[in-house]
Amino acid sequence: MADSSTSSTATSSHELDAPPWQRVESTLMSAASVIRQEYDKRFAELDLNLSQAMMLAYVAEFGAESQTRIADRLGVGRAAAGNIVDNLERRKLVERQPDPDDRRVWLVNVTAAGKELSDKVIEIDIVFRADLRKGISRAERQQLASLLLRIQENLN
Amino acid sequence: MADSSTSSTATSSHELDAPPWQRVESTLMSAASVIRQEYDKRFAELDLNLSQAMMLAYVAEFGAESQTRIADRLGVGRAAAGNIVDNLERRKLVERQPDPDDRRVWLVNVTAAGKELSDKVIEIDIVFRADLRKGISRAERQQLASLLLRIQENLN
DNA sequence: CGAAACATGTATGTCGCTATACAGTCTTTA
DNA sequence: TAAAGACTGTATAGCGACATACATGTTTCG
Numbered sequence: 422m423a424d425s426s427t428s429s430t431a432t433s434s435h436e437l438d439a440p441p442w443q444r445v446e447s448t449l450m451s452a453a454s455v456i457r458q459e460y461d462k463r464f465a466e467l468d469l470n471l472s473q474a475m476m477l478a479y480v481a482e483f484g485a486e487s488q489t490r491i492a493d494r495l496g497v498g499r500a501a502a503g504n505i506v507d508n509l510e511r512r513k514l515v516e517r518q519p520d521p522d523d524r525r526v527w528l529v530n531v532t533a534a535g536k537e538l539s540d541k542v543i544e545i546d547i548v549f550r551a552d553l554r555k556g557i558s559r560a561e562r563q564q565l566a567s568l569l570l571r572i573q574e575n576l577n
Numbered sequence: 578m579a580d581s582s583t584s585s586t587a588t589s590s591h592e593l594d595a596p597p598w599q600r601v602e603s604t605l606m607s608a609a610s611v612i613r614q615e616y617d618k619r620f621a622e623l624d625l626n627l628s629q630a631m632m633l634a635y636v637a638e639f640g641a642e643s644q645t646r647i648a649d650r651l652g653v654g655r656a657a658a659g660n661i662v663d664n665l666e667r668r669k670l671v672e673r674q675p676d677p678d679d680r681r682v683w684l685v686n687v688t689a690a691g692k693e694l695s696d697k698v699i700e701i702d703i704v705f706r707a708d709l710r711k712g713i714s715r716a717e718r719q720q721l722a723s724l725l726l727r728i729q730e731n732l733n
Numbered sequence: 734c735g736a737a738a739c740a741t742g743t744a745t746g747t748c749g750c751t752a753t754a755c756a757g758t759c760t761t762t763a
Numbered sequence: 764t765a766a767a768g769a770c771t772g773t774a775t776a777g778c779g780a781c782a783t784a785c786a787t788g789t790t791t792c793g
Contacts, residue, residue: 445722446612446706451652452725453609456602459732472779489741496607501780503742525741525788550602555731557724565724566601568717569608575711576615628749645771657750659772681758681771 449569456553463545467538472497474542476505477531480515481539485528487520514538605725612709619701623694628653630698632661633687636671637695641684643676670694 460471469477475495480486486494492502506529509515514535520526531539554562616627625633631651636642642650648658662685665671670691676682687695710718 444706445718445725446709448722448725449605450609450613452729453606454652455729455732457606470779487741496610497779498781499742500744500782504779507743523741523789527742550600553602553728553731557727561720561724562601564717565721566604568713568721569601569604571713572709573608573611575709576611626749643771653749654751655772656752656774659774660749679759679771683772 460549463549464542467541467545469538469542472501472505473509474546476502477509477514477535477539478542478546480529481531481536485518485530487526488529491529509535616705619705620698623697623701625694625698628657628661629665630702632658633665633670633691633695634698634702636665636685637687637692641674641686643682644685647685665691 457471460474464470464474467474472495476491479491479494488502488506489499491506492499495502497505506515506517506527510517513532515529515531517527518530520528557565613627616630620626620630623630628651632647635647635650644658644662645655647662648655651658653661662671662673662683666673669688671685671687673683674686676684713721
């Protein structure tokens with residue numbers, strides 16, 4: 422579906438005559454959307470979407486942290502983070518433990534089953550990123566990241 | 578909110594030790610999200626979100642086209658496009674006209690008020706893109722677009 | 734100590750999009 | 764011409780995210 426707009430953005434190399442929805446900004450958002458969709462698609466075999474997979478991998482790596490901290494790290498709101506934890510907890514992939522030092526807080530930790538699934542998440546991620554980077558050199562990736570960060574910094 | 582994850586992605590220049598949610602792909606999606614939010618924010622003064630603004634500008638430029646074609650051009654589904662048209666039509670910014678050649682089709686056209694608002698949309702877009710590009714050369718933008726397209730093409 | 738200010742996690746409502754199914758309308762083809 | 768198929772726009776349900784409001788618990792400081 423997005424491919425039609427995708428191919429039309431190919432004309433944005435000369436920008437003067439390109440309408441707003443065919444410019445670099447649109448290409449950027451379109452690329453992000455395609456990547457997110459493909460992530461979701463590949464994680465579907467694990468019955469996870471991208472948010473759940475990221476949460477699981479994060480918790481598996483960093484262990485018992487509060488939901489608020491996880492939410493900040495993952496760039497979602499606290500409510501969304503709570504929902505994702507609810508879902509993963511229902512499937513026994515993570516578990517909530519009370520924080521001994523602060524009774525408001527739940528510390529989220531990975532279970533054995535969650536750790537196992539997390540390994541598969543990381544594996545899929547590695548394969549996907551390799552696919553994504555085909556034909557793109559390390560230097561180009563670094564410049565891409567640098568440009569993206571500079572664009573973001575222009576918004577503060 | 579996304580800024581915390583944003584600043585953490587700044588460490589992704591050396592990728593080997595960076596966890597999955599801090600890599601270039603995340604930087605890309607994060608940048609897209611920030612751009613979308615800022616677009617919404619700037620169009621809010623016109624009581625439009627990004628989708629509505631894009632639709633309005635598109636219709637103002639290309640005139641009477643079917644909803645399906647507009648949906649394809651804008652990269653959304655037909656149902657979503659219909660909803661956006663509903664909204665803009667309620668506010669008398671666009672109007673639906675029957676296609677004389679095909680009774681299934683509504684041709685969407687801009688009204689005088691819509692054309693006027695569309696000019697403001699374009700103006701805001703120009704200012705925003707100038708802000709976004711501060712300190713980024715034309716050559717860099719072209720390379721950015723090229724890299725993004727190559728990444729997208731790797732997914733087909 | 735005690736009260737105000739703050740932090741955490743949850744519930745609720747809203748928003749925008751997708752996917753699906755549908756009725757109405759062409760278009761193709763036998 | 765008739766039947767099969769394809770296309771258009773819409774209704775509906777579902778998902779995932781956000782903002783807001785709230786109850787609960789904690790910290791600060793007079």
